[in-house]
Amino acid sequence: MSDTVEHAPAVTGDAPGGPPLGNGPFGLLKRTSKTFAEQREATVFVVAVLLVVYFGLKAPNFLTKDNLVNLSQITAPVAIIAVGEVLLLICGEIDLSVGFVLGFSPFLMHYLIDYYSVPVILAIIIALLMGVAAGWVNGALTVYLRLPSFISTLGTGFILWGLMLTTSNAYPANIPKSAEGIGRWIGSLAWAEIIWAVIFVLIFQLILSRTRWGLHTVAVGGNLQGASEAGISVAKIKIGAFMVTGFMGAFVGLQQAFQTNTIDPSNASYQPMFYAIAGAVIGGTALAGGSGTIIGAFLGAFVLSVLTDGFNLIGISANPLNIIFGAAILVAMIANVQLSRLRRAGRS
Amino acid sequence: MTTQATDGQAAAGPAPGVDALRVEHLSKRFGAVTALTDINLHLARGEVLALLGDNGAGKSTLLKILCGYQLPDSGRILLNGEEVVLKSVDQARAAGIDAVYQDLALIDELTVYHNMFLKREMVRWPLLNNRAMRKIARQRLDDMGVGIKSVDVEVAKLSGGQRQAIAVARSVYSDAKILLLDEPLAAMGAKEAALILDLVRELKEKGDVSVIIIAHNYGQVLEICDRVNLLQHGEITFDKASKDTSVSELNEIVIAEYRKALEERHRAASA
Numbered sequence: 149m150s151d152t153v154e155h156a157p158a159v160t161g162d163a164p165g166g167p168p169l170g171n172g173p174f175g176l177l178k179r180t181s182k183t184f185a186e187q188r189e190a191t192v193f194v195v196a197v198l199l200v201v202y203f204g205l206k207a208p209n210f211l212t213k214d215n216l217v218n219l220s221q222i223t224a225p226v227a228i229i230a231v232g233e234v235l236l237l238i239c240g241e242i243d244l245s246v247g248f249v250l251g252f253s254p255f256l257m258h259y260l261i262d263y264y265s266v267p268v269i270l271a272i273i274i275a276l277l278m279g280v281a282a283g284w285v286n287g288a289l290t291v292y293l294r295l296p297s298f299i300s301t302l303g304t305g306f307i308l309w310g311l312m313l314t315t316s317n318a319y320p321a322n323i324p325k326s327a328e329g330i331g332r333w334i335g336s337l338a339w340a341e342i343i344w345a346v347i348f349v350l351i352f353q354l355i356l357s358r359t360r361w362g363l364h365t366v367a368v369g370g371n372l373q374g375a376s377e378a379g380i381s382v383a384k385i386k387i388g389a390f391m392v393t394g395f396m397g398a399f400v401g402l403q404q405a406f407q408t409n410t411i412d413p414s415n416a417s418y419q420p421m422f423y424a425i426a427g428a429v430i431g432g433t434a435l436a437g438g439s440g441t442i443i444g445a446f447l448g449a450f451v452l453s454v455l456t457d458g459f460n461l462i463g464i465s466a467n468p469l470n471i472i473f474g475a476a477i478l479v480a481m482i483a484n485v486q487l488s489r490l491r492r493a494g495r496s
Numbered sequence: 497m498t499t500q501a502t503d504g505q506a507a508a509g510p511a512p513g514v515d516a517l518r519v520e521h522l523s524k525r526f527g528a529v530t531a532l533t534d535i536n537l538h539l540a541r542g543e544v545l546a547l548l549g550d551n552g553a554g555k556s557t558l559l560k561i562l563c564g565y566q567l568p569d570s571g572r573i574l575l576n577g578e579e580v581v582l583k584s585v586d587q588a589r590a591a592g593i594d595a596v597y598q599d600l601a602l603i604d605e606l607t608v609y610h611n612m613f614l615k616r617e618m619v620r621w622p623l624l625n626n627r628a629m630r631k632i633a634r635q636r637l638d639d640m641g642v643g644i645k646s647v648d649v650e651v652a653k654l655s656g657g658q659r660q661a662i663a664v665a666r667s668v669y670s671d672a673k674i675l676l677l678d679e680p681l682a683a684m685g686a687k688e689a690a691l692i693l694d695l696v697r698e699l700k701e702k703g704d705v706s707v708i709i710i711a712h713n714y715g716q717v718l719e720i721c722d723r724v725n726l727l728q729h730g731e732i733t734f735d736k737a738s739k740d741t742s743v744s745e746l747n748e749i750v751i752a753e754y755r756k757a758l759e760e761r762h763r764a765a766s767a
Binding site: 354358359360363364366367369370371373374375376377378379380438439 | 565584585586589595597599600601602603604605606610614615617619622623624626
């Protein structure tokens with residue numbers, strides 16, 4: 149390896165502190181296009197566009213409003229949960245329990261409103277806080293008791309699942325009448341779910357790439373020892389990521405309940421977690437820690453949804469779809485690994 | 497802290513003669529292993545102290561205690577004559593102690609300037625002020641004469657010496673009053689080592705920063721330090737001004753220790 153980084157743009161003598169690609173609108177344009185080309189999201193974005201074009205041509209009803217709503221409703225829950233999972237994957241952890249937080253949260257809201265006469269807003273907040281608390285427990289088990297998060301969240305997931313099944317007797321419940329109004333804004337209006345997804349994705353991508361918390365998350369995942377030597381509280385960062393994930397799980401649980409207008413115990417499963425991680429991986433997040441993008445995961449979730457919805461529309465049954473999902477995950481991961489190797493090799 | 501002199505005395509800063517850092521009877525065990533038995537050392541304001549010792553003598557443990565990464569089992573640490581308990585890296589930094597670790601504590605995935613500002617980021621709330629950090633990082637590296645073309649590259653792409661220079665720059669510019677450097681010359685070529693040594697020399701001339709350098713290479717370090725301490729088996733066994741000692745004397749002590757350990761091992765093996 150040579151001592152200098154040849155590819156790096158030379159800094160002009162008179163402006164040693166300036167941004168590497170110059171100022172002004174032209175520099176900004178260049179920088180934007182360079183950034184775009186370097187981002188892993190770009191590849192997924194192109195794949196998503198190609199898939200939309202393909203199904204748009206192949207299935208005439210693909211681009212209808214009804215189907216786009218449908219598409220958005222498949223994408224949103226995966227994307228929202230992926231926000232949390234990406235943060236966790238970046239700092240080297242995983243949450244298997246999020247699908248059971250999702251299952252329990254609408255039941256909790258229902259119990260509070262119907263059995264304990266808690267006001268709707270408060271019941272919703274408590275249901276969301278339950279997710280945050282579950283995340284805290286996951287984080288504390290992982291950080292303080294040093295359990296691998298694969299195990300700690302496996303355990304808490306089963307416990308939440310059992311709690312939900314025991315308290316509900318595994319019967320579905322109705323959405324409390326008084327909650328239907330606010331429920332429209334959370335999940336039952338056609339575009340509500342995807343709008344929330346976009347809001348969460350944008351906010352957390354900004355947090356990840358432009359705030360101290362995001363920087364420290366990458367630091368913890370990239371070099372745990374180094375990060376703590378630099379004074380970063382590893383516990384705070386990791387537990388925070390678990391709490392965000394728990395919150396997202398609880399929120400999606402409420403959304404799905406409002407959107408389907410029923411509280412269904414069979415919503416609790418590993419599936420949301422698996423899809424979220426698949427979306428994250430397709431979007432360019434490596435499971436090795438230290439890197440990842442939330443916008444990428446959103447695009448990954450969108451690709452998965454387009455595949456699900458598109459194949460359905462052109463009449464291919466859901467059964468072989470898993471083969472395609474599996475292949476997509478593997479191709480994406482191989483691309484991730486190879487691309488980052490190329491990037492590194494090309495630069496030194 | 498005193499902010500105003502009420503009776504005509506100079507209020508700011510420690511009284512002359514008080515050590516910037518004083519360590520008394522410090523000890524640390526890890527399970528059955530005693531890393532430090534009884535450490536006593538002192539460091540005057542503006543002094544550069546070389547801490548020498550063989551591998552496993554406890555140098556890095558001592559450093560980790562001084563910078564708040566680990567707590568000692570017993571003993572006292574005094575800063576400017578006042579006892580402090582350093583429970584965290586943040587606390588030690590707030591007290592004015594900063595360290596460059598042997599493993600550098602750099603994050604490969606982050607850019608040069610983010611590494612240089614790690615945990616001390618400049619923020620224009622709520623966002624990072626990347627522009628300002630980039631500019632200052634660039635300036636500091638230029639001041640140090642470190643040849644890194646862009647502060648926007650990930651540190652994974654830099655050479656060992658460049659990485660070391662970044663880690664050292666991070667601490668030097670942290671406004672620390674006591675700087676701990678753990679093997680700062682370890683991964684360096686002659687040119688880069690000279691750069692670090694110049695930096696320490698510069699700090700020394702300014703006079704208000706005290707430095708402890710942990711090093712293997714006596715020759716290079718003797719040139720710039722005021723005093724040498726030798727750490728053996730968890731204790732300081734040697735304390736001389738650097739003008740009163742020499743590379744050959746230090747070598748002899750270390751070789752004698754090695755011989756003694758070897759003899760003991762032979763004796764134990766034959767017994």
